[in-house]
Amino acid sequence: MVAMARTSGQAANRFTVVSGIRASARPPARPKPAPSAEIGPLAAIASLASFAPGATILMEGDAADHLFRIVSGVVKVHRTLADGRCQITGFLFPGDFIGLAPEDVYLSSAVAVGPVTTSRFPRKKVEQLVEVSPLVARLLLRRTCSELIAAQDQMLLLGRKTASEKVASFLRLIAQRLQDEDITLPMTRVDIADYLGLTIETVSRTLTLMRADGVIQVDRAHIRIMRGAELDALAECA
Amino acid sequence: MVAMARTSGQAANRFTVVSGIRASARPPARPKPAPSAEIGPLAAIASLASFAPGATILMEGDAADHLFRIVSGVVKVHRTLADGRCQITGFLFPGDFIGLAPEDVYLSSAVAVGPVTTSRFPRKKVEQLVEVSPLVARLLLRRTCSELIAAQDQMLLLGRKTASEKVASFLRLIAQRLQDEDITLPMTRVDIADYLGLTIETVSRTLTLMRADGVIQVDRAHIRIMRGAELDALAECA
């Protein structure tokens, strides 16, 4: 499961986790593929909404008045226990929808991680559109399906993976979703821990170990990932 | 968290977990409420499919040719790691859909727990219907949404709850979904453990403790639940 410490030179630089927000001294990162195709008739009822880092976009229990779609930035969705224990059920990226609820109230809270811009759609009008436009219905269904799949992956992770596997899976997810050469992770250790069902100490220790094994590289407070050839090294990192 | 052992007479019979498959010697259980309202145009393309206990209804990676809807019985959906570690991502009950996939292949396996009967719909025709019938689209969207909510609850459970809390939540879920006075749980300890992210030993020990505390009652190999006045006792059972 280990036995590969200090294979430097070869292992190093596969995956670079740098920290610090200033994103300089790196190739400018290829432009992302358009976050998603068309939203069809939805465009007609959209308004823009922006959120500062840490701002709450919507809160568990509030009336579900709007549906949001992320234009830029990253959003965390979380659920909280009475005593404060928190589980982030997902990170959402540009193109993802926030606020789909089968009832009249939101069932999770959504918080901006870093600055976020969204399209906002009045729920009532969305429901009308679903009645009329198969395109919209299919779009929402497809998105919800994908989120369900992701949720199931996350359940496997939470229930059956070790701390190292959890962190490795997380890094791979981020690398997939933010397809740049050079990525700044805006989330803190607290977010990562709450996403993986770990404590911040365990996350920190695990990252330290990975760095020692040469699988990743870490710098400052926040995290930047430089994608190497194969992320798969992380998979075997067990 | 404890301090209530053997408050017998009062605590006992709140919640009875009896085991053994043969479901005799018990009042016959009132007929369930119709599992769900209408499935509208879907009815026209339905055929019936039955499965024996333990039968695989659909498998991860197979071509997603059909959509199923449970008529009777309980189904477990699970995802498996290469080394055999397994996570049950959900138990599905009458009225729930199985096999919704955004891609062309199923992403989880579904297995019958006990005998199961389903309606089966050809995927192609379902997709055509979604295009045409807002009713069908909305039905699927709503169902998928609900499943997503349940998945998020389960993530909170897997990531942040203790063994006792997990088992208590499980028992409450079952009591909610199978609304009889008298319920036989068909799933084994292995299923429960794989659903809660625990080992069978921990599940067994936890149930033993709950029985000792008078919160539940357990008999034979499989489990039957007799609903008492308040299931909430289980919640405080930490």
Place this chain on the structure above:
DNA sequence: CGAGTTTTTGAGGTGAGTCAACGCGTGTGG
């Protein structure tokens, strides 16, 4: 009854949590 499951129980180990201290970068105000 006997073989094969499934569940329970016990003894012991360990991965991750808890508690606590420290380092480091950042902001603030004298």
Place this chain on the structure above:
DNA sequence: CCACACGCGTTGACTCACCTCAAAAACTCG
């Protein structure tokens, strides 16, 4: 400009909830 506080991350020592391994008990079924 420095002193100080604060937020965030790292590291260490210790603990414990849950896992692992093992065996007995209970149940199912031929």
